[in-house]
Amino acid sequence: MYNVLKLIQRGESRMQLDWNFCLSVVTVVIAIIALLQTKQQIKLSNKQHLFDERIENYGIAIGLIQLYEKNRDFFDENEDDKAMLSISYWFELMTNNTYLEQIASVIKNPLKQPDHKEFLVKLEMLSSVATKIELLFNKKEATLLSEFVFCYQKSLMIMYQYQILLDDMKKAAQDHQWTFEECQQKMGEDQQRDQVHTILNALKKAYTMLEQENVNEKIKKQIKLK
Numbered sequence: 001m002y003n004v005l006k007l008i009q010r011g012e013s014r015m016q017l018d019w020n021f022c023l024s025v026v027t028v029v030i031a032i033i034a035l036l037q038t039k040q041q042i043k044l045s046n047k048q049h050l051f052d053e054r055i056e057n058y059g060i061a062i063g064l065i066q067l068y069e070k071n072r073d074f075f076d077e078n079e080d081d082k083a084m085l086s087i088s089y090w091f092e093l094m095t096n097n098t099y100l101e102q103i104a105s106v107i108k109n110p111l112k113q114p115d116h117k118e119f120l121v122k123l124e125m126l127s128s129v130a131t132k133i134e135l136l137f138n139k140k141e142a143t144l145l146s147e148f149v150f151c152y153q154k155s156l157m158i159m160y161q162y163q164i165l166l167d168d169m170k171k172a173a174q175d176h177q178w179t180f181e182e183c184q185q186k187m188g189e190d191q192q193r194d195q196v197h198t199i200l201n202a203l204k205k206a207y208t209m210l211e212q213e214n215v216n217e218k219i220k221k222q223i224k225l226k
Contacts, residue, residue, distance in 0.1 A: 050136070054223045057132045061145055062216070063097045064152045068207055075200050083184065084162060084193060091159045094152075103156075110164045119160065126153040141218040144209050151203040158199045165192050 071093040074086075084090075088107045095104040103122045106115040130149035134142050169183040184190060210216065 051223065053132065054136050057129050057136060058219060058223060060099055060126075060129050061133060061149050063099050064149060065207070065210065065216075067094055067097055067100075068152070068203065072204065072207070075204070080193075080197055083166075083180075083189060084196060085166070087159050087162050087166065087196070091156065091163065094156060094159070107160060107163050110160060110167060123153055123157060126156075137219060137222050139218070141213060141215040141222075144206070144213055144215050145219060148203070148206040148210055151199070151206045154199050155203050158196050162192055162196050165189060 071090070074090060074093065091107040092104050095101060100122065103115070103119045106112075106119040109115060126149060130146045130153065133149060134146040136142075137145070165187065169180070169187055169189065172178055172187065173180065173183050178186065
């Protein structure tokens with residue numbers, strides 16, 4: 001009888017050991033599954049974040065492209081040797097979308113706060129968009145799209161600076177009784193105008209490259225949540 005009880009105890013002990021072992025294995029398996037699920041969730045989250053970032057910055061760039069396409073003929077009408085008296089109108093055309101509309105009025109009162117600060121902040125944001133595009137997308141199309149956004153930002157700045165010059169010329173004409181031609185000569189209007197033409201030509205070239213390389217379609221193919 002004693003031997004029987006002893007055997008039963010040994011069996012129960014062995015079963016307890018087996019159960020503990022099984023429980024340990026199950027715990028490890030559950031932990032591994034949880035780890036794999038977490039890893040997959042992080043991977044999906046990262047992909048979703050990349051997708052969202054691409055959509056956001058691509059959308060801003062496309063908005064600029066559409067504005068340029070709609071208004072580029074106005075820039076070609078101006079002769080290189082004439083003052084750009086319609087520069088404020090051009091600026092308003094180039095800021096006529098939901099992303100840029102809040103800075104459209106800055107051209108009417110340059111250097112006045114708070115519009116001036118908002119304008120500078122928006123330019124910094126455009127610069128950031130251009131940089132992000134080159135990091136978020138791949139290949140040549142990323143560089144070309146980034147370059148277009150940079151050129152667009154520079155165009156807004158140089159147009160703003162030229163309008164400041166026109167306002168200064170108007171004031172100088174009143175203060176010193178100068179003619180418009182005298183203001184041009186004394187205040188370096190032709191040099192500033194040349195800079196405007198240079199940057200607008202760079203923007204035109206950047207846009208042409210987008211068309212030639214079919215950048216829009218290539219960028220679209222990269223925006224995929226796989």
